[in-house]
Amino acid sequence: MTKRDGKDIKKLRWNKSLKDMVKNKQQRRNRYEELSQVDIQELMQKPLCHDLDENKRILQMLFEECSDIVFRDFTIEGTKTKATLIAVDGLVNTQLVDGHLLRSLLNGEGGESNLDLLQERTITATQMSSVENMGELVRQLLNGDTILLVDGNGKGLSVGLRGAEHRGVSEPETETVVRGPREGFTENIRTNTSMLRRKLKTPRLKMKAMVVGRETQTNLVISYLEGIVDPNLVQEVVKRIENIDIDGILESGYIEELIQDDTWSVFPQIMHTERPDTTAAVLLEGRVAVMVDGTPFVLIMPTTLWSMMQASEDYYERWQIGSLIRGLRIMLFLVGMLTPGLYIAIITFHQEMLPTSLLLSIAAARETIPFPAVVEALIMETAFEALREAGIRLPRTIGQAVSILGALVVGQAAVEAGIVSAPMVIVVSITGIASFTVPRFNLAISVRILRYPLMILAAVFGIFGIIIGTMLILGHLCKLRSFGLPYFSPVGPMRYADWNDTFVRMPLWSNEERPLQLNKENERRVGERTSQKIADKGGMKGEEK
Amino acid sequence: MKRSRKTLLSLLLVCSLSFFLTGCWDRREINDVAFAMVTGFDKTKDGKYKESLVIALPGKMAGGPGGGGGSGGENPFYVDSDVGINIREATQKMQGRMSRILNFSHRRVIVVGEEWAKSGLTPLFDVVTRVPQNRVTAMIVIADGEASKLIAGTPHMERFSGEAIREIVVTGFGEQPMLKDLAQKISLDGIDPVIPIFRLQPNKGEPKTEEIQASGAAIIRGDKMVEKVEGEEVNDLLWLSDQFKSHASQIMVEGKPVSITVRTGSRRLTVERLGERLVYRLKVSTEGGVFENIAGVDLFTPTKLAAVEEIWRKQLKSKLEKAVAKTQNLGSDIMGAGLILNLANPDEWRARQKDWAEHFSRAEFIIDVEAKIRRVGQISDNVAEPLKEKWR
Numbered sequence: 035m036t037k038r039d040g041k042d043i044k045k046l047r048w049n050k051s052l053k054d055m056v057k058n059k060q061q062r063r064n065r066y067e068e069l070s071q072v073d074i075q076e077l078m079q080k081p082l083c084h085d086l087d088e089n090k091r092i093l094q095m096l097f098e099e100c101s102d103i104v105f106r107d108f109t110i111e112g113t114k115t116k117a118t119l120i121a122v123d124g125l126v127n128t129q130l131v132d133g134h135l136l137r138s139l140l141n142g143e144g145g146e147s148n149l150d151l152l153q154e155r156t157i158t159a160t161q162m163s164s165v166e167n168m169g170e171l172v173r174q175l176l177n178g179d180t181i182l183l184v185d186g187n188g189k190g191l192s193v194g195l196r197g198a199e200h201r202g203v204s205e206p207e208t209e210t211v212v213r214g215p216r217e218g219f220t221e222n223i224r225t226n227t228s229m230l231r232r233k234l235k236t237p238r239l240k241m242k243a244m245v246v247g248r249e250t251q252t253n254l255v256i257s258y259l260e261g262i263v264d265p266n267l268v269q270e271v272v273k274r275i276e277n278i279d280i281d282g283i284l285e286s287g288y289i290e291e292l293i294q295d296d297t298w299s300v301f302p303q304i305m306h307t308e309r310p311d312t313t314a315a316v317l318l319e320g321r322v323a324v325m326v327d328g329t330p331f332v333l334i335m336p337t338t339l340w341s342m343m344q345a346s347e348d349y350y351e352r353w354q355i356g357s358l359i360r361g362l363r364i365m366l367f368l369v370g371m372l373t374p375g376l377y378i379a380i381i382t383f384h385q386e387m388l389p390t391s392l393l394l395s396i397a398a399a400r401e402t403i404p405f406p407a408v409v410e411a412l413i414m415e416t417a418f419e420a421l422r423e424a425g426i427r428l429p430r431t432i433g434q435a436v437s438i439l440g441a442l443v444v445g446q447a448a449v450e451a452g453i454v455s456a457p458m459v460i461v462v463s464i465t466g467i468a469s470f471t472v473p474r475f476n477l478a479i480s481v482r483i484l485r486y487p488l489m490i491l492a493a494v495f496g497i498f499g500i501i502i503g504t505m506l507i508l509g510h511l512c513k514l515r516s517f518g519l520p521y522f523s524p525v526g527p528m529r530y531a532d533w534n535d536t537f538v539r540m541p542l543w544s545n546e547e548r549p550l551q552l553n554k555e556n557e558r559r560v561g562e563r564t565s566q567k568i569a570d571k572g573g574m575k576g577e578e579k
Numbered sequence: 580m581k582r583s584r585k586t587l588l589s590l591l592l593v594c595s596l597s598f599f600l601t602g603c604w605d606r607r608e609i610n611d612v613a614f615a616m617v618t619g620f621d622k623t624k625d626g627k628y629k630e631s632l633v634i635a636l637p638g639k640m641a642g643g644p645g646g647g648g649g650s651g652g653e654n655p656f657y658v659d660s661d662v663g664i665n666i667r668e669a670t671q672k673m674q675g676r677m678s679r680i681l682n683f684s685h686r687r688v689i690v691v692g693e694e695w696a697k698s699g700l701t702p703l704f705d706v707v708t709r710v711p712q713n714r715v716t717a718m719i720v721i722a723d724g725e726a727s728k729l730i731a732g733t734p735h736m737e738r739f740s741g742e743a744i745r746e747i748v749v750t751g752f753g754e755q756p757m758l759k760d761l762a763q764k765i766s767l768d769g770i771d772p773v774i775p776i777f778r779l780q781p782n783k784g785e786p787k788t789e790e791i792q793a794s795g796a797a798i799i800r801g802d803k804m805v806e807k808v809e810g811e812e813v814n815d816l817l818w819l820s821d822q823f824k825s826h827a828s829q830i831m832v833e834g835k836p837v838s839i840t841v842r843t844g845s846r847r848l849t850v851e852r853l854g855e856r857l858v859y860r861l862k863v864s865t866e867g868g869v870f871e872n873i874a875g876v877d878l879f880t881p882t883k884l885a886a887v888e889e890i891w892r893k894q895l896k897s898k899l900e901k902a903v904a905k906t907q908n909l910g911s912d913i914m915g916a917g918l919i920l921n922l923a924n925p926d927e928w929r930a931r932q933k934d935w936a937e938h939f940s941r942a943e944f945i946i947d948v949e950a951k952i953r954r955v956g957q958i959s960d961n962v963a964e965p966l967k968e969k970w971r
Contacts, residue, residue: 298583381609386684386712390616393685394738397609397637406608493606494597506590 078169086116086185092168093120103175110139110184115147117184125178127197134158135180135193149187157182161194173251198222203229206308206330208475211347218308223253223327226310230257230323233314238262244275252283253327257313262320262548262556270517271322271335286326286333295515300483302476303516305337312346318559320552336517336552340525340536343367345473348539357538363471364537370468370481374411375492375500377461381407383496399455408493410454414462415485417444422466524549543568610637613679616656617741619726620703621692623662629692630669631660631727632681633739640738655738658731666706684712688741689719689758690777692726696797696804704762715759720744721797721804723778732779732789743791748775751793753822765802768932769917772799773820776807800911800936808905814841815902818863820913821846827870830891835874839867839891839952848914850923857942859916863899867891868954878955892950903944910936 077096082089090105097103106119117139121131138156146152153162165171165181166189175181178196203225206218219226227241242256254275258268274293283289286306294303307313308330313323316334324333343363348356380387381396388396403410421440425433448454465485472478484507491499514521524532532549534540543565547557568574619631639655659676663669674681691703700719707713722729734743748755756774764772773796780792795809796816808816814826823844830837844865852858869878877883906913917935921928931938 298587382606385609385612385614385682386714390685390687393609393614394635394637394640397614397635398640400608400610401638403610494594496606 081167082189084186084188113147115185120181125198126180127195130195131180149184149191159193163192165190165192209309213350214346215311219330221328223325226325229310233310246278247283248281250282255325258322259317285329286331290333300480305334306331320548336519338521338523342474342477353539353541366468366471370465371484373461373465375488378407378411379492379496396457399457402452403455410458414454414458418462418466611679612682613677614685615683616739617688617730618686619690619730621726622695627662628666629662630666633658633730660727683710687717688744689717690722690726690730692722696721700802717758719756719761721774721776723776723794732791734791735788740791747793753817753824770915771911771913773913798911805909815898819902830894832876832887835876837876838871840870841867848919850920853927859944861944861946864949866951866953869956888952892948896948899946907940910940912939
């Protein structure tokens with residue numbers, strides 16, 4: 035609803051204007067629009083009154099032209115008390131509402147008009163709570179609870195008989211593994227919390243609920259392991275989320291963008307994951323996870339650059355391959371960022387750096403190319419980005435056609451036509467593949483972005499420019515912080531103790547302490563008994579006789 | 580945040596300023612550069628200098644779009660040469676007829692003509708080291724005749740004459756005659772270099788090409804070439820200059836030839852006695868294996884093998900003695916005897932440094948050779964020979 039321009043909207047007092055509103059439909063609508071702009075907050079504060087009709091009228095006013103809100107009036111059997119059931123169609127499980135609410139109230143098992151007694155004796159549902167004011171009522175109703183209002187009570191009863199349609203648990207598409215659990219988070223926050231609870235069956239796992247978004251009223255859950263997490267960190271997260279005032283939160287990306295430390299940085303300072311096992315792992319490290327209703331992506335904070343180079347499978351497969359692959363990833367991270375720039379710099383400035391025969395083959399391939407190397411590189415990189423974007427957005431069936439076309443056009447035909455050289459195609463492909471090996475997609479994005487300024491710097495200043503660019507990036511990385519944790523640690527501020535899980539993944543038993551000093555009291559992960567035993571004998575060998 | 584934006588802005592501004600410094604921009608595309616692969620330096624009869632360049636033609640190379648590939652025939656290079664009062668003038672003249680900027684950063688071989696080598700190599704090092712692009716690992720070889728003719732050779736296995744020269748040196752000589760090492764050896768008193776010599780050899784088979792042939796080595800005294808050596812003598816000289824390279828050696832046993840592959844060879848030169856006449860001891864130890872035994876000399880019996888070893892040892896000793904005598908006659912200290920004296924007794928060296936060539940020529944060399952045949956082959960007899968009585 036938009037404000038009508040220029041017109042100063044007068045604040046309306048609810049009680050005074052109520053009668054006027056009913057007079058004329060058109061007028062009422064206009065007023066109502068004003069109401070929703072201005073007075074809805076005030077209305078929400080109002081306590082429920084004892085008169086059912088009055089409550090109903092207010093609610094009907096609020097939900098004017100909301101066809102999905104169902105009002106069901108009835109009289110409680112055995113009394114003459116009137117009652118109303120209010121629910122959002124599609125968010126409640128109708129069968130359960132029929133069975134547990136309506137049947138017990140209409141069949142007169144407990145002819146009561148007192149809500150407290152009804153709650154205690156008659157209604158057979160697990161989740162119940164009484165609501166005292168309009169705002170609470172509306173919130174519960176829109177979250178999918180069924181509201182029971184009984185005349186003469188001055189409060190309502192919210193019964194949790196939810197049954198909204200949602201996607202089942204399926205394999206996380208952005209983080210697939212060869213070995214490891216195949217379940218991923220869903221859009222339903224309750225499903226997500228239950229998945230996490232199944233991984234961490236301890237009362238230490240806390241799930242602090244919050245609501246953000248004026249219109250969306252999005253549910254958040256801040257989860258952490260009490261006693262492992264630094265309490266200041268949780269406090270900081272809560273404080274930052276409390277500071278958010280926005281009309282809508284549609285994805286956890288909104289939250290990420292609003293609470294991150296540096297909004298101008300290209301590097302993501304908050305990690306996200308679709309995997310319950312990854313979430314459980316970071317909670318065990320003493321980090322905090324924020325789940326947002328309506329998205330399978332859970333935010334993890336604080337985050338370091340190096341933790342984004344890790345994949346859950348590093349820990350599930352043998353440590354040797356975990357270490358090797360981690361090294362490969364870090365190398366390819368640099369390759370993805372620097373290769374096009376280095377190629378341009380060497381081709382246009384430092385020809386002496388190449389082996390002679392390689393130089394001659396490149397010169398031979400470039401002989402008929404009309405563009406300078408930097409233009410060639412920009413053409414190819416842009417074409418590659420376009421292909422990737424097209425591949426993601428298009429329906430899957432067409433996507434395949436795009437990739438075939440792209441491979442033909444960008445790869446072969448362009449080389450044969452003499453528009454780009456074959457070495458450049460190789461460079462672009464290597465870069466593309468390298469950026470795909472970064473396990474976190476949002477970090478891969480920063481690599482892709484940084485590639486371009488580095489290419490320009492290389493074209494203008496050669497290797498010198500690349501060094502300047504790299505130094506700037508490094509400086510920025512060292513300055514960056516994520517919830518107080520230096521982004522480049524444990525390399526930025528050097529902390530050797532964490533290096534056994536940074537560039538390599540040493541065996542589990544040797545990673546005795548939680549990383550990054552996220553917690554100073556409960557640091558030990560692996561018990562002394564286990565690590566000592568394995569360290570002594572090089573494995574859990576049987577007793578010698 | 581405002582501050583960081585300001586920083587970013589000022590950074591951008593500073594960077595953009597450099598766009599106005601177009602004169603300082605040294606950007607040059609790979610296709611605006613003419614890569615000289617080999618250079619030949621000659622001295623003409625009227626005292627001028629002649630520079631010849633082999634310039635790569637990437638467009639004629641396989642791999643380029645529309646380039647050579649299967650077409651063959653055309654060489655992926657061309658040779659140009661010019662004469663000037665100095666090398667720089669010759670280069671300038673050639674640059675005047677080239678559409679691309681000459682670049683010497685990939686010149687890995689420098690060929691010096693025989694005439695120039697005879698008149699002294701020192702000026703050469705001024706020419707090549709003043710070009711900052713030049714590699715100090717570039718190889719210097721001497722042409723048997725004119726350098727400009729040698730570099731125009733069309734070897735079959737490599738694309739350029741320079742590459743062929745390089746590969747042959749790598750496989751055939753113990754140490755690469757790199758610019759940096761040669762400069763050191765020439766400037767140092769008490770050691771003289773040995774430089775490989777190459778010439779053109781018309782291919783006798785098909786097709787008729789001009790192959791690059793390693794024809795020998797040049798013995799240098801000071802910075803001047805004093806002698807060309809060819810054949811087996813080259814190996815002995817290289818050995819003396821501590822650049823042993825595995826080679827084959829033929830010996831005669833009871834009038835029958837046996838071929839020995841000399842696999843390892845070490846050389847140790849020490850000053851034995853000081854005095855009016857210096858006495859050096861040259862200890863040579865070597866190991867070899869029998870490579871060919873057509874005549875069927877019995878190598879199975881240990882006593883007979885020892886006899887063969889002895890023949891080899893004696894032959895080697897006389898060959899080395901001859902080589903030493905030759906260097907002494909020429910006054911070229913390729914063994915570095917002067918350096919060894921300097922290390923052993925700096926005072927003595929300083930006293931003799933001035934007329935070292937003479938002292939060296941008069942010095943006495945005692946040569947100890949230790950030769951061992953390690954492998955006589957799995958079979959001591961020819962497998963096709965009828966079984967002898969003793970095996971029946």
